[in-house]
Amino acid sequence: MKKVDDSIKDYVSYNPQTGKIHWIKDKGRAKSGDLAGTQEDTGALKLVFNRRLYKLHRLAWFLYYGVWPKEEIDHINHDKLDNRIINLRETDRKTNGRNLPLFTNSLSGVCGVHWFERTQKWTVSIKVDGRNIRLGYFSNFDEAVKVRKDAEIKYGFHENHGKPKETRE
Numbered sequence: 001m002k003k004v005d006d007s008i009k010d011y012v013s014y015n016p017q018t019g020k021i022h023w024i025k026d027k028g029r030a031k032s033g034d035l036a037g038t039q040e041d042t043g044a045l046k047l048v049f050n051r052r053l054y055k056l057h058r059l060a061w062f063l064y065y066g067v068w069p070k071e072e073i074d075h076i077n078h079d080k081l082d083n084r085i086i087n088l089r090e091t092d093r094k095t096n097g098r099n100l101p102l103f104t105n106s107l108s109g110v111c112g113v114h115w116f117e118r119t120q121k122w123t124v125s126i127k128v129d130g131r132n133i134r135l136g137y138f139s140n141f142d143e144a145v146k147v148r149k150d151a152e153i154k155y156g157f158h159e160n161h162g163k164p165k166e167t168r169e
Contacts, residue, residue: 058073074090
């Protein structure tokens with residue numbers, strides 16, 4: 001891993017209320033006052049400074065707290081464009097994985113709850129520490145959802161886990 005360049009703090013400023021990072025000095029094509037960063041394929045924002053790639057959520061953390069995060073940075077509301085400090089938390093990979101948005105291909109609208117055609121019942125499961133735990137089959141959808149939500153609490157999932165991605169204007 002390349003060493004980070006702490007001098008970046010002399011070129012950009014961070015507004016923790018808006019989550020935006022702006023250039024405060026001209027650098028190459030970037031002019032003072034310009035919004036810093038571009039969106040990458042993953043949806044997150046990035047910035048190249050002195051030939052090093054910075055994820056803006058990690059840069060926001062550094063500019064606010066004065067130290068680079070040692071672990072991952074989680075967007076609490078799942079919106080990778082929302083780098084407000086109240087939406088960021090430093091966490092390990094396991095905990096970060098317990099705050100995933102609902103996948104767009106979910107047919108039931110609930111993580112871990114799927115219709116099983118063969119039994120004509122809802123099947124419920126949860127993945128914990130790399131293993132898939134089957135929680136049962138249910139005729140009633142609401143009962144299946146309750147079992148899944150209870151398991152999320154039991155295993156320490158974030159309250160936003162499985163909620164759709166938020167988008168900010």
